[in-house]
Amino acid sequence: MKINVLFSNIFLDELYFTGKTVVVIDVLRATTVITTALANGAREVIPVSTLDFAMKISGDAFRSQTLLCGERNTKMVEGFNLGNSPLEYRPEVVAGKSIIFYTTNGSKSIVKAKFSKNLFACSFNNLPAIANHMTLLNEDFEIVCAGTNGMFNLEDAVCAGILISEIRKLTDNVQLSDSANASVILSTNNTKNLFNFLSATEHGKMLIENGFEDDILECAKIGTTDVIPYYVSGTMKRL
Amino acid sequence: MKINVLFSNIFLDELYFTGKTVVVIDVLRATTVITTALANGAREVIPVSTLDFAMKISGDAFRSQTLLCGERNTKMVEGFNLGNSPLEYRPEVVAGKSIIFYTTNGSKSIVKAKFSKNLFACSFNNLPAIANHMTLLNEDFEIVCAGTNGMFNLEDAVCAGILISEIRKLTDNVQLSDSANASVILSTNNTKNLFNFLSATEHGKMLIENGFEDDILECAKIGTTDVIPYYVSGTMKRL
Numbered sequence: 055m056k057i058n059v060l061f062s063n064i065f066l067d068e069l070y071f072t073g074k075t076v077v078v079i080d081v082l083r084a085t086t087v088i089t090t091a092l093a094n095g096a097r098e099v100i101p102v103s104t105l106d107f108a109m110k111i112s113g114d115a116f117r118s119q120t121l122l123c124g125e126r127n128t129k130m131v132e133g134f135n136l137g138n139s140p141l142e143y144r145p146e147v148v149a150g151k152s153i154i155f156y157t158t159n160g161s162k163s164i165v166k167a168k169f170s171k172n173l174f175a176c177s178f179n180n181l182p183a184i185a186n187h188m189t190l191l192n193e194d195f196e197i198v199c200a201g202t203n204g205m206f207n208l209e210d211a212v213c214a215g216i217l218i219s220e221i222r223k224l225t226d227n228v229q230l231s232d233s234a235n236a237s238v239i240l241s242t243n244n245t246k247n248l249f250n251f252l253s254a255t256e257h258g259k260m261l262i263e264n265g266f267e268d269d270i271l272e273c274a275k276i277g278t279t280d281v282i283p284y285y286v287s288g289t290m291k292r293l
Numbered sequence: 294m295k296i297n298v299l300f301s302n303i304f305l306d307e308l309y310f311t312g313k314t315v316v317v318i319d320v321l322r323a324t325t326v327i328t329t330a331l332a333n334g335a336r337e338v339i340p341v342s343t344l345d346f347a348m349k350i351s352g353d354a355f356r357s358q359t360l361l362c363g364e365r366n367t368k369m370v371e372g373f374n375l376g377n378s379p380l381e382y383r384p385e386v387v388a389g390k391s392i393i394f395y396t397t398n399g400s401k402s403i404v405k406a407k408f409s410k411n412l413f414a415c416s417f418n419n420l421p422a423i424a425n426h427m428t429l430l431n432e433d434f435e436i437v438c439a440g441t442n443g444m445f446n447l448e449d450a451v452c453a454g455i456l457i458s459e460i461r462k463l464t465d466n467v468q469l470s471d472s473a474n475a476s477v478i479l480s481t482n483n484t485k486n487l488f489n490f491l492s493a494t495e496h497g498k499m500l501i502e503n504g505f506e507d508d509i510l511e512c513a514k515i516g517t518t519d520v521i522p523y524y525v526s527g528t529m530k531r532l
Contacts, residue, residue: 059445060445065303066443206299208474232446236447236450
């Protein structure tokens, strides 16, 4: 299978993804949150790409079954039920709920890739499960790093590299593009202590400044769940 | 000084560059060609972002003073005087000439960054000269990797990394963004034999398939000239 990595969500047309298999990564913190929410019993996560649309569809929904969640530039949006900390998405809060989810980078990346044939969300938490699944699927795929405000970020690229390396342990049938190769190279020296690594990235530093150090600890855990968020008809559900 | 690296030319608005200092890199082959042409006596290189515009301004110009040059998807365009091989830009061909220059990635990147306060073109050939100049200039700057068809490519990222490492040998006053850090990491294992490295990239392989192996040899040479192409009033000239 051929693997390509896109280092930003912003520069591709939605139609680029038509018929493709795609893994979206936004380690800090959107794909970690989506994985956590589904692992803790949320019925679905509905990623949206604009705040207006988040407000609109939450207004239409039954309030008690729906939570309006996410962040804009790291902070919870006024009127939202939850922010973008995986630690907030506890079973007693999210079980059975539909989560409308808006974030600066991650939810937009998923919406951008909505025409994909298969669309999965990967974080460190479910990385081994994704690696297994992609190996079984055995199809060419694209990894979309959400990045930060349209720019490259190191944590998503390194997560992509670790995912590729895990897949290579499971199969020899892997061909890498330049960007996939680059991701593997970038991950090589950054896998020993993921918490330290994440804390030293631009985004990690900003999260720590804003009091989210515990989130980084959570996002740095590898393989805590087998949940694979899968996009179908506008929502992410457990595969 | 702060250094940031953009891994593609496509996703930024022209206004992003307003007032910024920018170094454009397209190792294979546009910035190598521009450097070579100016080193060999070309009066100026006029980068254009569309074939139509290249045709239009070449029609207006005095034919004997002007060469219409470049490529589309590796191949010379019909009716053009020269392609995108640095070896074609010999002194007897280009001395005194205005070169209208269209390429798939590199010339577009320069045009995209046209509102920059300072805009330079870097290749391996003039990398030490650029490193010296950026150190003396001592300003925050952005490195634009032209990439390939809007996508990341490894050779421009590695060139950016080597440029940053050279600057760090000259000054301690350097702060790196995630992408700048990533470029340095990517360059670390790729500097021993640049010809072998370039030949193994996606773009390098495609050039070899199309018979341009000698170009790669030329593009892999570090520090063969002190020429610094500088953008002023729509054209690149020797600084």
